[in-house]
Amino acid sequence: MYGWRSRLGLILPSSNTTNEPEFYNHLPDGMSLHTARMRLENANAKALEDMANEVERCTDLLATADVDAIAYGCTTGSLVKGAGYDEEIETRIEDRAGVPAVATAASIKRAFDALNLRSLAIATPYIQDLNEREERFLQEAGYEVVDLQGLELEANSAIGDRTPETTYRQARMLNHGDADGVFISCTNYRTFEIVEQLETDLDKPVVTSNQATLWDALQTVGVEPDLPLGRLFEC
Amino acid sequence: MYGWRSRLGLILPSSNTTNEPEFYNHLPDGMSLHTARMRLENANAKALEDMANEVERCTDLLATADVDAIAYGCTTGSLVKGAGYDEEIETRIEDRAGVPAVATAASIKRAFDALNLRSLAIATPYIQDLNEREERFLQEAGYEVVDLQGLELEANSAIGDRTPETTYRQARMLNHGDADGVFISCTNYRTFEIVEQLETDLDKPVVTSNQATLWDALQTVGVEPDLPLGRLFEC
Amino acid sequence: MYGWRSRLGLILPSSNTTNEPEFYNHLPDGMSLHTARMRLENANAKALEDMANEVERCTDLLATADVDAIAYGCTTGSLVKGAGYDEEIETRIEDRAGVPAVATAASIKRAFDALNLRSLAIATPYIQDLNEREERFLQEAGYEVVDLQGLELEANSAIGDRTPETTYRQARMLNHGDADGVFISCTNYRTFEIVEQLETDLDKPVVTSNQATLWDALQTVGVEPDLPLGRLFEC
Amino acid sequence: MYGWRSRLGLILPSSNTTNEPEFYNHLPDGMSLHTARMRLENANAKALEDMANEVERCTDLLATADVDAIAYGCTTGSLVKGAGYDEEIETRIEDRAGVPAVATAASIKRAFDALNLRSLAIATPYIQDLNEREERFLQEAGYEVVDLQGLELEANSAIGDRTPETTYRQARMLNHGDADGVFISCTNYRTFEIVEQLETDLDKPVVTSNQATLWDALQTVGVEPDLPLGRLFEC
C-alpha cells in the first residue's frame, strides 16, 4: 500500500500548479499525497470566498481514500474573511472527515511562533486588495509587518508560471533590515528550490506558504523527517 | 513554472491511492501532474456507472490548470458499459477541455497493439462481474483471453492496500503458457515496482493499467522518455 | 575464509523466513552466518515446547562449522516455560558447543536495560495465550507492560508473510503514551526496515526481537559496528 | 514477506561455511535463502555416504518454510555413489517436498552442456580418493578430464578456511591447454570473487560448484537475473 506511514490529503484551488509538485518532491519515505480541487481562476476576494463552498465536497472525496490528515493549501483562501477564518476552515474539514486538518493561514502563524518571529518582511504575487487583507490578518494576530511587496498578479495561472528565481529576487529586494524573518506568501508561488539559499544569503529565517503547510501537516501526523527546506524543519 | 515541458491532468476515483504515486514517481523531467477526483467507494458496475457523471466537472477543474492532456485513470470505469464506452469517455473530456484525453480501457488496447499481443493472460483484483465485463470487452475488441483470475475485492480501498509483491505472485500463478502477454488490470493495483522483474521471469511482455495509461498519455503530449516500466516503453 | 572476523551460528524454527534475511542484510563486514533449523509449524505453547528438544542436535551441527557464538532466534520459544527458561536455553547451548550463546527472550531484557526502559508498549503477531505468557514473563522480570496487542496469527508462515508496513502501522496504533519504549516481538515478524522511522515518529526507543538478538550476539563476539537499526546500537 | 519472488531452500553439510555467504551475496532481488544442515566433518567417501541419511529430515524442515525449490549443495556428496546418484538425490527431495530440487553433481553437468564443454581441466580441494570418484563420474557422463589437481584436504573446515586467491592460483596452474573449460569443484571452496577474472585471464569458461548450483536453482524457479558470475549466467 502507498502511504503506509501516513496518507496526506490536499484540497487546493483548481488552477494551482505548484502545490502538488512541491509537496510530492519532498514527501517523506512511506507517505503518499492525494488531491482534490476547488474551482478558482482568479486570485481576488470574491472568487476566493466562493471557492470555499467546495470544502465539504472535497473533504468527502478525500475521506474515501483513507487519508490520515488533510491540508487546505491556500493562503489568502484561508484568511480572506479575516481573523478566525483559518481555524473555521480547519474545523469544517475535521468535523466532516474525522481526521486532523491544517489550513495555510493557520500553519504560517504556527511556523512564525515555532521560529519565534514577531516582525516580518513579506513578498507576495498578489494584487493590492489581497495584500492589505493579509497584512491586516497578520497584524490582528499580533505580528508586525515591516515591509510587504506584491507582484500584482490576479490570474492564478500567471502566478504558477513564475520560476523560483523570480521569487528569490523579489525576496532579496524587500526592505527587511528590521524584520525577524521573511515570509513568502502563496501556495502557487514557487519557493522550495530557493528557501535555503535565501536563508543563507539573508541570514534570517524564511517561511513560505507551502513549506509551513507541509511542516504543519507532518507535525499533525507525527512524521518528522529532516527536509532540506530551511530552519523551520530544524524546529 | 512546473510542467514547462508538459502538464498532465488526471481524473481518478476518489478512493484510488495508487495512481497518483505511481505516476509521480515516474514523471519525466519537466512534466507535472494535477489531479481531480470522482466519488467512488466500491468497485462494482453500479458505482462505476454513477461515478462517470462527474467527468465534466473534473474536466473543468483541470482545464483551469492549463493542462496539456488529461488521463482518465480507471480501467473498469472506462469499459463498464461495453464496447465504445472508452472512446466515448475520451471524447467527452476532449470536447470539454480542448486538449487530448486518454482513458485506461482505450490505452491498454493501444498498448496491446503496440506490442503486437493478440492473446492475454489477465490478473485483476476485481469481483466476478467486473472480470466478466472486462473479458467480454476485450474479446469484442478482438483479443483472446487465455486465462483471467481475480482477487474478488470489492472495496476499492482494499485493492489499494495490496503490495506489489501480491501482484507479482498473482501474475506468476496465471496459466499463461499460450498467451502472447500478460495484462494486470486496475489503476489502483500496484505494478510499477515489479513489471520489469515479471517480464524477465515470465519472458513475456507485461501490460498494466497504470503503465499503459501513462505511456499513452506521454505519447499524446509528445514526451517520450526511457522509463524503466517494461517493454512497452521501448516501443 | 568467510567469517574471519567472527562466525555466528543461528538456531531457529524451521518455518521462520524472516530471521535469516534480516541478519544477513545487516551482518558486519567480515562476519558470516550459519543456520540450523528446529521443526515448528504453529506458534502455540505445545509446539514451542516440543521444538526445544532439537536444541542439542542443532548445536552439534553448528559446532562443526567452527562458529564463534550461537543465537537462539525465537522469542516465545525461549520464554514459553516462564522465568529462567531463557537462561536455561543459553546454558544448554553453551555447555554443548563451548562457545557463548544468546536466546531472544534474554536478549530483549538486556536491550531494555541497556536503554533503561522500565515500562513497555508491545506489539506481537501472536495468539492470546502466547501474549499472556510473554506479558507474565516480562512482569516477573520487573518490567511494566503498558499495552500489548496481538495479531492472533497461529501459523508461523502467516507471520512471515507480513510486510514491515504492517508492523509499522500496528506499532503506531499502540497506546504507548506512558511507556518508556516500544517492543515488537517475534523473530519472524519483519522490523528492520522500519525501526528507525518508528523511533523518529514515536520519539521513543524501539526494541524488536531480531534487533535485540543481533545486538546481543555481536556484543558477545566483540564486534560492534554502527548498524542503522535504532538507538539500541548506539548504546 | 521475504522471498516474494521466490524462496530457495538449501541443504548443505554442517561444516560448510562458504555456500551460504556465496549464495546470499548474489541472491536476486526478491528472493530469500533458507538453510538446513546435515552432519559432516570430514570430506571422505564414508562420511559423505552417511550424511545422505539426513536428506529427508532436512527436506521436511525446509518444507515448513514454504520454499519454492531446494538445492542440495554438495558436489562429492551427490556423486559419491557413482552414476545416477545425483538424480536419485534430486528425486528423493522432490518426492518429499513437492517442489523441484537440484543437486550440485547434476547441476554442473547441466552447466557444462549449456556452455557446450566436452573436456575439462579440474581443480579441487579433495583427497585422492574423492578426486578419482569425481573423475570417473564425469567420464561416465561423457566428459573428458584433461587435468585434475587436488589440495589433499580432508577436514571440511580446512577447505572453508581457504581464500579465493588460493583458488585462483590453483586454477591458473592447471594444465588446461586442450580443455574446453575449467571446473572448480566443491561448494565449500570459494570462487565467486574470482570466477570472472579467471575467465578473462584464461580466456575460457569457468564452472564452479556453487555457481552452477545457483544457476540451476534459479532456472528451476524461473528467476533469471544478470549475475556477475561468469559466462554461465549469459547462457
Place this chain on the structure above:
Amino acid sequence: MYGWRSRLGLILPSSNTTNEPEFYNHLPDGMSLHTARMRLENANAKALEDMANEVERCTDLLATADVDAIAYGCTTGSLVKGAGYDEEIETRIEDRAGVPAVATAASIKRAFDALNLRSLAIATPYIQDLNEREERFLQEAGYEVVDLQGLELEANSAIGDRTPETTYRQARMLNHGDADGVFISCTNYRTFEIVEQLETDLDKPVVTSNQATLWDALQTVGVEPDLPLGRLFEC
C-alpha cells in the same frame, strides 16, 4: 596552465549574459575560455552594425592571452549586413590574430550542412526586422524557412533574462511539420539545458546559436569530445 589542451577566445556583445555560462559549463577538460566585450544594449540593426567597429580591438586583447582560436558569439551581429558578412567577420579576426576564427552566422550554416538540413523552423527572441534579415540571409544561403516566430524583444538584457523553459515552449509551438530541423537563434537565448529534450520530443535535429558556435570552434582547434548537446555533436 589553464587551457593546455586549447584556449578559446570569445568576442561577444557586452549585454550578453548567456554565452559565457553556457560555454563554460560545457567546456571540454583541458580547455579554457577568455572573453572580450563589444558594447551593445539593444538588438536592432543599427546597434549591431555599430558594434562591429570593436572587432579589431577585442581581437587584439584576446591575442595577448595566447588563445588558439576565437569565436564571434553573435548571430544577427554576423549576418546583419547580409550574405558574406559572416565570412568577412571571420577573416578580419583571423588576419589580425593569426589564429582561426568562427562567427555564429557561419557556424550555424556549417551545422545545418553537417546534419544535412535543408529546411528549417526557426524560433528567435528578436524584433521583426531582425527576423526578416535572418530569414533572407538563410534563404540566400539556400535554406528553406518553413516557419519563423520571434518574441519581439529589443533590449538584449531582456533576452538574457528568459529561462530555458521559455525557449522549449516557444520551439514546441512552431509549425515544424515539414521542416528537416529546428533552429533556435540568438547566443543570448538559453538552450543548452533543453536541446536534447527538444530533439527527443520533436524527433528532429535541433541547432542553436551557442551550440553551433561551440561545435564549430571545437572543430577548429581539433578537440572533439562527446558533449550532451544534441545530435550535432554526434556528427
Place this chain on the structure above:
Amino acid sequence: MYGWRSRLGLILPSSNTTNEPEFYNHLPDGMSLHTARMRLENANAKALEDMANEVERCTDLLATADVDAIAYGCTTGSLVKGAGYDEEIETRIEDRAGVPAVATAASIKRAFDALNLRSLAIATPYIQDLNEREERFLQEAGYEVVDLQGLELEANSAIGDRTPETTYRQARMLNHGDADGVFISCTNYRTFEIVEQLETDLDKPVVTSNQATLWDALQTVGVEPDLPLGRLFEC
C-alpha cells in the same frame, strides 16, 4: 536567466588566463561571471599604470550586462601607485556603474584582517621592482613582511603558464617560521587547487589574490557559500 542569485563582473588584464577559470570553477550556484579586458602584456610598473586607463571603458561594458558587483582582478595593478590606489580604483568603478566594486589589493587586506594576520610570508611570480612595491604597500598598511620571494617573471603569459604544483613548492620554501600566515600574490598565478593542502601542511592560513578577491566580491553581494578554498571562507 543566468545570474539570478547574483551577477559578478570581472575586469582583468588581457593576458590573464587564470582568473576566469578559477572563478568559474568555484562560482556559487545561481551566480554568473562576465568579463571585460584591459590590455596588458608585461607585468611591470609602466604597463600596469597605462592599463588603468581602460577601467572606465570596461566598467561601462559590464554595466550593460546588469552585473550586481564588479571585481577588479589585478594585484599589482591596484597597488602600483602606492597607498590609497586600491580604494581609488574601487571608487572609480562604483561611481561609474552604480554597483559595489572590489579591487584585489584592497581585498587581500580585508582578508588579512578577517583572519587576523599581522605578519606575512609572501610568494609572488613578479620581478624585483613589483615585489618591492608590494612589500612597501603592505608595510604602509601596517603589515609586517617576514619573507618575500619572487619568480622574476615579467611576461604575464609566462605566469599563467605555471601549474599549481609550482606555486605549492614555492610557498613551501618560504621562510615562514614567524609569520602569522602566507600570502600568494597575483591573480594570474594558480592557487585554487592547492590552497587547502598548503594550509594543512603549513598549519597556517593561506591567502591568495584570487581567493581573497572572490571572497570579498561574494561578501559584497551577500552570497556566502562554503567554498573549499581555505580558512578565509570559514570567516
Place this chain on the structure above:
Amino acid sequence: MYGWRSRLGLILPSSNTTNEPEFYNHLPDGMSLHTARMRLENANAKALEDMANEVERCTDLLATADVDAIAYGCTTGSLVKGAGYDEEIETRIEDRAGVPAVATAASIKRAFDALNLRSLAIATPYIQDLNEREERFLQEAGYEVVDLQGLELEANSAIGDRTPETTYRQARMLNHGDADGVFISCTNYRTFEIVEQLETDLDKPVVTSNQATLWDALQTVGVEPDLPLGRLFEC
C-alpha cells in the same frame, strides 16, 4: 611532476611484497613513492645484519630521484643489534642523502609515545629468536610487553603470503587484557585493511609496523592527511 607535494624514498628487504602496496594504496594526494631493495630471503638475525650493508648503496640510488625523505621499512632489521641501532640506521641515511630518514623500529616507539602507550600485547610472524630480540629492544626502551605471540615463519616470502584476515585473528587471540595497546610487527605482514576494525573490536589503539613508519615519514615531510589507518593518524 609526480611527487610535487613530497617524494618519499623507501628502502626495504628484497623479498618484502607488502610494504610497497600498503604505502601506495594510502599515499596522500600529490606524493610519490620510490623504492630501493636490499637483498634478504630469510628473516633471521644473521641475514638481517648482513642486509644492512646495502643501506648506503640504496640511499645513493634514491638520492638521484630527488626524494624529500627516506623510510627504512624493516622492523627487526632496524633493531636486530639492540638499543640504539634504529637511530644509527636513520643517521647513516640522513648523512648520506641530506634528507630526513625514519627507520621502523624508531617509528613504532614514536607512535607508542604519540598514543601514550606504555604496555603492549604484540603479534608477529617471526621465529622465536627475533621475537626475543624485539621484546628486549622494547623493554630496554621502557615499554612493558604484556604478551607476545609469533607465527614462527622464517622465509620472508611466507610472511608476505599471509592475508589480513590471518593478522586479525592472531591479534584477537592475544592476551591483551592489561595492555594499553596492541602492536603488530613486521613491514611484510599485512594490516592496513584491518587496523580500524581491530581497534573497534578490541577497543584499544593498534600500532603496526607499516602504519607507524608511514605516519612517521609523513610527519617528517610535513604532509598530514586524514588516513583511515586507526587512531595514530588522529594524533
Place this chain on the structure above:
Amino acid sequence: MYGWRSRLGLILPSSNTTNEPEFYNHLPDGMSLHTARMRLENANAKALEDMANEVERCTDLLATADVDAIAYGCTTGSLVKGAGYDEEIETRIEDRAGVPAVATAASIKRAFDALNLRSLAIATPYIQDLNEREERFLQEAGYEVVDLQGLELEANSAIGDRTPETTYRQARMLNHGDADGVFISCTNYRTFEIVEQLETDLDKPVVTSNQATLWDALQTVGVEPDLPLGRLFEC
C-alpha cells in the same frame, strides 16, 4: 598476499620518478608491483651503457620477491647499443630469474605491430644524440620516422619534472600528417593522463613508453584488463 593474480617486477633507472606511479595507478586488481633501481643521473649514451651493468643484480633482488614477470623500464637504455640490444636485455633477465621479461624498446615494437603502425611521428624529451639513436633503431626495425622532435633535456630528473600537459602540447605540434600513429618516448615522461585525449584529438593511435611496457608485461602474465590507456589496450 599482495599480487595473488600476478606480481610484476620493475627494473628502472634510479632517477626515474614517473614509471612507478604510472604503473601503480593503473595496476589491475590482484596485481602488485615491486621495484629495483639501477643508478642513472643523466640521459646520455655513456651513462645508459654503464647502467646496464646492474641488470643482473636487480634481477636477483626481484627474484626473491617471487615476481611472475619483470619489466625493464627504460626506452633508450634498451636500444642504446642498436638493433638486437632490446632482446639481449630481455634474455639476460629471463635466464637469471626464470620468469618472462620485457624491455621497453622491444615492447614498443610489439605495440606498433599490434596496432599495425608502419610510420610514426615521435616526441621525446631527449638530447639530439639519443634521438638519432632511437630513429636509427626504429628504421632498422623497419618503421618509417615521419617526424621526431626532442626537448633536449639531459638530466633525467628534469624529464620527470614535466607535467602531462607539456607532453600533450609537444605531441600536438608534431608534423604527423602522414604518420600512421604517434609515439611518445621515455618511461620518465608522463603520458597516462593524456594518451586518450591525444588519440581523440589527433584521431590516430598513440603509443607511449610506459603504456607499451605495461601492456606487454600484462600480456606476458596473462592478465588482460580494460585499462583506459588508449587503443593499444583494445588490441
